Amino acid sequence: MTLRNTPPTAELQALDAAHHMHPFTANTALGKKGARIITHAEGVRLTDSDGAELIDGMAGLWCVNIGYGRHELAEAAARQMRELPYYNTFFQTTHVPALQLAAKLAELAPGDLNHVFFAGSGSEANDTNIRMVRQYWALKGQPERRTIIARHNGYHGSTMGGGSLGGMAGMHAQGGLPIPGIVHIDQPYWYGEGGDMTPADFGLARARQLEEKIIELGAENVAAFIAEPVQGAGGVIIPPETYWPEIQRIVDKYGILLIADEVITGFGRTGYWFGSQSYGIRPHIMTIAKGLSSGYQPIGGSIICDEVAQTIGQDEFNHGYTYSGHPVAAAVALENLRILQEEDIIDRVRTHTAPHLAQAWGSLADHPLVGEAVSRGMMASLALTPDKASRARFAADAGTVGYICREYSFGNNLVMRHVGDRMIIAPPLVISAADIDELVIRARKTLDQTLDHLHREGLFQAAA
Helix, strand or coil: CCCCCCCCHHHHHHHHHHHCCCCCCCHHHHHHHCCCCEEEEEECEEEECCCCEEECCCHHHHCCCCCECCHHHHHHHHHHHHHCCCCCCCCCCCCHHHHHHHHHHHHHCCCCEEEEEEECCHHHHHHHHHHHHHHHHHHCCCCCCCEEEEECCCCCCCCHHHHHHCCCHHHHCCCCCCCCCEEEECCCCHHHHCCCCCHHHHHHHHHHHHHHHHHHHCHHHEEEEEECCCECCCCCECCCCCHHHHHHHHHHHHCCEEEEECCCCCCCCCCCCCHHHHHCCCCCEEEECHHHCCCCCCCEEEEEEHHHHHHHCCCCCCCCCCCCCCHHHHHHHHHHHHHHHHCCHHHHHHHHHHHHHHHHHHHHHHCCCEEEEEEECCEEEEEECCCCCCCCCECCCCCHHHHHHHHHHHHCCECCEEECCEEEECCCCCCCHHHHHHHHHHHHHHHHHHHHHHHHHCCCCECC
């Protein structure tokens, strides 16, 4: 292993605690505990400041699709910085990386999704979508169509707009969310909320909540429905197969816009370029980010269908960001897409590694702590339960067991995230079968340790 001239871990942790505020973190508690300092990465593995090597089961934050250490992306960034490090796309100007990336995305996206509005992140792109769909309907002579329907436990970013679209109760408890004009229906989470219904019947029932909400609000007041093809941050919630066809029927019937949030599912995560393709969804707008550049540069955007783009184009759209279509980020994204395409990474996920992950991950369903082990493409989750037969929740507060499991996982040098009492992974798309096997070995060890801990502490109890 290459030796690196890095200050001692304790010194770095003290500096972090003194000045750095982490996202979605109780920073005072973390400062006392000490953050784990990541100093290097290659392929699917991370190295920390003490020299320990971890399997990154979360691809950074769902984003490092082509893996770490791809020097081609660094070289693309350096070339662009030397040629044109920055220019904006306001005021009737453009530059080559932005227009080439927009053209490439139009080529890759399904249907008539031929236009791109760039942002710096998925959160920003979803803020764009709020303004765009409302402006669309205003230009169509229906300005009263302002309400956007989303889902409880969906995630669409953490800005005021994106956080409002998302249905995360913890986020809505802070900062005055949601903003007006956004309402929510229930998620298609059969394992946790399906009761005695079959998955097929439950999928239809949850989809039909959209129709009920449209009728309640009045179709003439509804602008759009937004959802992730597979809920990511909500716990890798894979909808029943009946869900999306019924959603598509409903949006078509009532003529509302469909926004597919592809920030996580885009660029190969489900084994297709976009999650919409894996479910036969026909969105009017797709939100993109993360895998667009494999996280090597911050970039996001909205891919928009012809009709919406042409309508928006009738008037000045008073919206944009300083870094919309940043030339360096766009150049890196183009190189990332070239690698995904020329190395057949997405096809390999669909035909080889995703089936291997499904088999290996699915084997964890025999563990006494696991009620469900599911995957879709290169994303997977485990539902932890004290009673497999009844799919019971734990008596302890939601997330207590998941956090214990996550801590053991981190100690076993596996980055596996917890969402409540679900454990989730979304490794880089380039992960090998051998690395998947090692990941599952570490996950099983983690489950064993967690189960022992629960028995010792009297926590292996079902809620009443």
